[in-house]
Amino acid sequence: MLNRLMKKKGGFTLIELMIVVAIIGILAAIAIPNFIRFQAKSKQSEAKTNLKAIFTAQKAYFGEKDKYVSDFKVVGFDPEPGNRYTYGIAACASVAQAVNARTYTAGCIGQDQARFTQVPTGGPALTPGITGTCPNCSFNASATGNVDNDPEGDTWAITSIATVSTNLTGTCGVDSTSVSGGEPGNAYNDVSCP
Structure with missing residues (x-):
């Protein structure tokens, strides 16, 4: 048994x-x-954090000089190496750059090509740059990067004026149709779009 x-x-x-x-x-x-x-x-938090840093740097510079500039070196903005987004305070295309070849004075900083070689497509939410005659001027900054390895780019923008109505309707993943001053807005959400 x-x-x-x-x-x-x-x-x-x-x-x-x-x-x-x-x-x-x-x-x-x-x-x-x-x-x-x-x-x-x-x-996506990289874009939001760096756009807020650009906003803060530009506002601090404006407080001292009564104008905005499209030179990242002058305002003191320099993202850490390994950035996946291209940042612009002037009209610029999404590019991949070596960290030592960044074009700060042109108002564009490309994504770090050592880590991210695929340049995304997609335009900025707002046309980046300085508009108006200072001290009655404003600025727009943009960030475009790739968060999910497809060709489309995740696109963000920030502006210095209280509320800017932007034509974002009908774009995939838009979180709002207007961007408030100092708050990053998402014009093309690469996470929620196929």
């Missing part, structure tokens, strides 16, 4: 194993896309 109990060792049947594999597959099908989306959303 003891022999018979010892021989009957428990195990899983093929059906039980297939059910477990199916459950794991369903969980992976739900979890992996959500994980990728949340990872891409966290990458």
Whole structure:
């Protein structure tokens, strides 16, 4: 009798194993896309943080000199190496640049080509640059980068004036149709667009 109990060792049947594999597959099908989306959303924080830094630097410069400038060196903006976004306070295209070849004076800083070689397509939410005659002038800054490795670029903008109505309707992933002064607005959300 003891022999018979010892021989009957428990195990899983093929059906039980297939059910477990199916459950794991369903969980992976739900979890992996959500994980990728949340990872891409966290990458957008670089653009928001750096655009707010540009805004703060420009406002501080304006407080001293009564004007805005399109030279990143003058206002003291220099993003860390490894930036995935191209930043502009002048009209510029999305480019990848070596960190030591950044064009601060032109009002454009390209994404770090050592880490991000695929240049995204897509234009800025607002035309970057300085408008008006200072001290009654304003500025717009933009950021375009790729957060999910497709050709389209995640596009953000910030402006110095209280509220700027922008034509963002009909664009995929728009979070609003107007951008408030000092708050980054998303013109093309690369996370929520296919």
